[in-house]
Amino acid sequence: MELLIYIYLFIFGACFGSFYNVVGLRISDGKSISKPRSSCPKCGHVLCWWELIPILSYFLLVGKCRECKSHISTKYLLFEIVTSLLFMYCYFMFGFSGEFIISLMFVSLIIIISVSDLEYMIIEDKVLIFFFGLLVLLRVFIKLPTEFLTFNINHYLESLIGGLFGFILLYLIAFIGQIVYKQEVMGGGDIKLYGIIGIVLGLKMTLLSLFFASTVGTVISLLLSSLKMINKEKPIPFGPFIGIGCLLTYFYGIEILKWYFNLF
Ligand SMILES: [Zn+2]
Structure with missing residues (x-):
């Protein structure tokens, strides 16, 4: 069976x-x-x-x-x-379980944005709006897993804070990057995407996913640029790394955190 x-x-x-x-x-x-x-x-x-x-x-x-x-x-x-x-x-x-439905939708969002980001360096608003609506609705009925909670507060509040945190943090990174490097370091699509991710994952896990996404992104970017496969004119799309970081966190974040804090 x-x-x-x-x-x-x-x-x-x-x-x-x-x-x-x-x-x-x-x-x-x-x-x-x-x-x-x-x-x-x-x-x-x-x-x-x-x-x-x-x-x-x-x-x-x-x-x-x-x-x-x-x-x-x-x-x-x-x-x-x-x-x-x-x-x-x-x-x-x-x-x-309920979380199974959320996970299927979350995977779907990540696959679609990775396809378009790899091909056109775009994360389309229509896709983001659709999944924003769908995942907010699902999180109303299917509560955030208890171990994902940062403080022992309400599940809904955690999702809301996670979403706002993801969106605002990436917006700030983009804003500061623009001033420092005088060019776009992060697309608008990535910023909005992180708002949705925050709703699905909550505050703590969103932060962890960003850590994984940037680590994986940095390692692969260094590897590709040393192989001369990317350069300033041909930048690398960040969407697929966000996807990898998020799924890693979603499936294994709790285990990784437990393992890490047991080391100290
Ligand atoms: Zn043909």
């Missing part, structure tokens, strides 16, 4: 991952997400039903367009697989 649930979640995740690729790419490009049907960006060949099967179609087509033989980006495949694995992981962590 459990195995069956995981298989379902894998398929379900792959389909949603495929849809999130479309949402992330089309919304940021100002296109409709339902029409026209998906086609090859090189030759315009409209994909038939089996070419639209997530994950599987990539292997059936051996990673190439059936018409013009141009390479299909492995990014699509990667996001489909990552969404599948994360959907299964959400069930593994939370089982069938």
